[in-house]
Amino acid sequence: MNDVTTIVVAAGSGSRFGSRKQFLELTPGKWMLDFAVETARRVSGEVIVVVPADAVVETKSRYQGVKVTAGGISRSDSVRRALPLVNFETCRWVLVHDGARPLASEDLFLRVIGCLQDGANAVVPGMQMADTIKRVEEGMVRETLNREEFCRIQTPQGFELSDLLTAYEGDLEGTDDASLFEQLGISVMVVEGEEANIKVTNPSDMSIVRTFLAYYDEFGMDMVDKGSAKYRVGSGFDVHPFANDVSRVLILGGVVLPGYGLLGHSDADVLSHAIADAVLGAAGLSDIGEHFSDRDPRWKDAHSIDMLRSCVDMAKGKGYVLENVDSTIVCETPKLSPFRNSIVKSLEDAVGAEVNLKAKTAENLGAIGRSEGIAAFATVLMRGVVR
Numbered sequence: 001m002n003d004v005t006t007i008v009v010a011a012g013s014g015s016r017f018g019s020r021k022q023f024l025e026l027t028p029g030k031w032m033l034d035f036a037v038e039t040a041r042r043v044s045g046e047v048i049v050v051v052p053a054d055a056v057v058e059t060k061s062r063y064q065g066v067k068v069t070a071g072g073i074s075r076s077d078s079v080r081r082a083l084p085l086v087n088f089e090t091c092r093w094v095l096v097h098d099g100a101r102p103l104a105s106e107d108l109f110l111r112v113i114g115c116l117q118d119g120a121n122a123v124v125p126g127m128q129m130a131d132t133i134k135r136v137e138e139g140m141v142r143e144t145l146n147r148e149e150f151c152r153i154q155t156p157q158g159f160e161l162s163d164l165l166t167a168y169e170g171d172l173e174g175t176d177d178a179s180l181f182e183q184l185g186i187s188v189m190v191v192e193g194e195e196a197n198i199k200v201t202n203p204s205d206m207s208i209v210r211t212f213l214a215y216y217d218e219f220g221m222d223m224v225d226k227g228s229a230k231y232r233v234g235s236g237f238d239v240h241p242f243a244n245d246v247s248r249v250l251i252l253g254g255v256v257l258p259g260y261g262l263l264g265h266s267d268a269d270v271l272s273h274a275i276a277d278a279v280l281g282a283a284g285l286s287d288i289g290e291h292f293s294d295r296d297p298r299w300k301d302a303h304s305i306d307m308l309r310s311c312v313d314m315a316k317g318k319g320y321v322l323e324n325v326d327s328t329i330v331c332e333t334p335k336l337s338p339f340r341n342s343i344v345k346s347l348e349d350a351v352g353a354e355v356n357l358k359a360k361t362a363e364n365l366g367a368i369g370r371s372e373g374i375a376a377f378a379t380v381l382m383r384g385v386v387r
Contacts, residue, residue, distance in 0.1 A: 001313050002045035003092040004113055006156065008036050010099025011050045011071020011078045020052070021200050022099045026209060032200065035102035037063055040156075042352065043109045043316065044095070048085050050078045076173045076180070083168060086161070093117075094164050096177045097156035103196045103212055104156060107384075110319045111191050112158040117317050122181045123158040125193030126151035153178065154193040232320065234282025234380045238273035240264050241373035252329065252336070252374075253343035253357070254305030254350060259334045262374060265294035269304035271357075274376035275325055275347065276304070276311040282382040283315035309350050320384035322353040330360045331374040 010022040010033050022033040033049070040047045046067070051059045053070035060068045067085045071078035079096060086094065093116045097104065108125055115123040129147040136142065157177050159167075167180040174180045178188045196212050198205060240262035248261025251269045262268035276288045285291075291314070292299045292307050299307075312322055325347065329336060336343070336359040347355040362369035 001043060001113065001316060002090050002309075004044045004095065005046040005048065005086050005091045005093075005161075006040035006044040006095040006097060006109075007079060007082045008033070008040055008047065008049045008097050008099050009071070009075060009078050009082075010036070011052055011075075012100070013052065016201055017203060020055075021206075022051070023055070024206070026102060026206075026213065032102045032209075033059075033099045034062075036097055036099045036104065037066065039104060039106050039109060040095070040097060041066070042106055042321075043113065045090060046087055048082045049099070050082050074173060075175070076168070076177075079177060080168050083165060088161070091161050093158055094161050095156040095158045098199055100200045101155055101197055102200070102209060103194070103198065104154070105194060105197075106321060107319065108154075108194050108197065109156055110316055110321070112156055114317055114319055115189055115191055116158045116160065120158075120189045121160045121163050121186055122178055122188040124176070124178045124188055124190055125154040125156070125197070126190040127154065127193045127195065128152075151190060152193070153190075154197050154199075230384055231323075232282040232284075232382045232384060234278040234280070234382065236274040236277030236279075236281065236378040236380075237376070238270045238277065239368075239373055239375040240268045240270045241367075242371070243268075250334070251304070252339075252376075254303070254308075254346040255339060255343045257334055257336075257339055266292070266299050266302040266304050266307070270374050271327060271329055271343070271376040271378075272304035272308045272347075272350075274378040275327060275351070275355075275380065276308045278325070278378040278380040279308070279311045279315050279322065279351070279382070282380050283318050283320045283384075285311075285314055285318070305346065305350050308347075312351050315382060318384070320382040322351050323381040323383050324353055325351060325355040325378060325380050326358075327355065327376065327378040328358045328360055329374065329376050330362055330368055332361055332364070332369060332371040 014020040023031050026032050048067045050069055050071045056068050056070050069081055072081050112123045129150045133145040133147045133150055134141045167184055172180045172183055181188050242260045243263035250257045250259045250261045251267045253271045273288055280287055340357055344355050344357050368375055
């Protein structure tokens with residue numbers, strides 16, 4: 001999502017752990033920090049990683065396309081150092097996540113983002129307390145507290161950008177970002193967290209994390225399947241005639257091809273339209289015409305590949321993640337085999353998932369068979385969290 005920036009804070013010295021845990025291997029060749037960064041990259045338009053000063057160069061070389069900066073003497077100071085790197089032109093919401101929480105799922109990130117999109121200023125994941133809670137002084141129990149009033153707070157924590165900048169412009173400190181909002185009197189919403197989303201603090205926590213990872217591996221679950229997942233299928237279809245206007249450019253899947261262009265309000269990219277409709281259908285978001293009406297001048301000659309990206313973002317906002325796309329173009333001309341790889345790459349970059357593309361002819365039957373236009377079909381599989 002281009003309007004979301006995630007800051008992964010991993011600048012700790014590991015004094016309680018005994019070493020810099022964020023750089024320890026959870027699996028062969030894979031740092032603990034890698035898990036958090038990979039998940040953040042799947043849901044964010046921009047990722048900023050904060051590490052100790054002497055680890056900046058190595059971290060930059062490890063994460064291409066990710067901004068890296070040196071941390072400060074406290075967690076709050078580390079976030080302050082990351083904020084100037086945010087792209088203020090595109091960012092609307094900021095997530096802050098602990099690099100020592102490697103098992104936070106993509107679904108959890110999307111739950112937090114969804115609440116921000118629905119109007120919340122600050123959102124944190126939390127888990128209800130199962131144990132009895134007592135207030136203790138000098139080794140003696142003084143009071144038994146109502147555990148229903150308490151919650152274990154996790155990350156990623158999400159914030160509206162301008163509010164986060166306000167919270168960090170002074171010298172406020174806190175053990176998490178939401179505590180600064182509390183000090184300013186800004187309401188903080190709590191969404192359901194995840195039991196597996198533990199923060200690695202002591203060496204014994206590593207065995208717990210590895211146990212979870214072994215469980216996921218045994219049952220064929222990846223890092224985005226830790227929540228209660230459900231799958232949805234969407235189908236899409238679109239057809240456009242060739243235009244008589246020689247100035248029209250033929251575009252399929254965001255790629256310019258030789259030949260006559262198609263007639264339409266936008267760039268008439270029939271393949272992107274079909275996939276967008278399939279994405280919207282799987283997410284229960286109606287169809288492309290409702291969101292990008294051909295009566296709306298804003299979409300005149302618009303790039304359909306950008307519309308497709310927006311549809312994927314809308315689906316993510318509802319908690320659905322694209323798994324794969326299967327698509328078919330039906331046309332007599334042009335011959336698509338020389339351009340297939342370019343089209344697939346363009347589409348995969350746009351949707352963030354695997355795309356399969358097939359090309360068929362209509363065997364000279366009907367309008368398509370008479371080379372009067374091009375049709376496209378698409379089926380998508382999406383995975384979402386059960387709410």
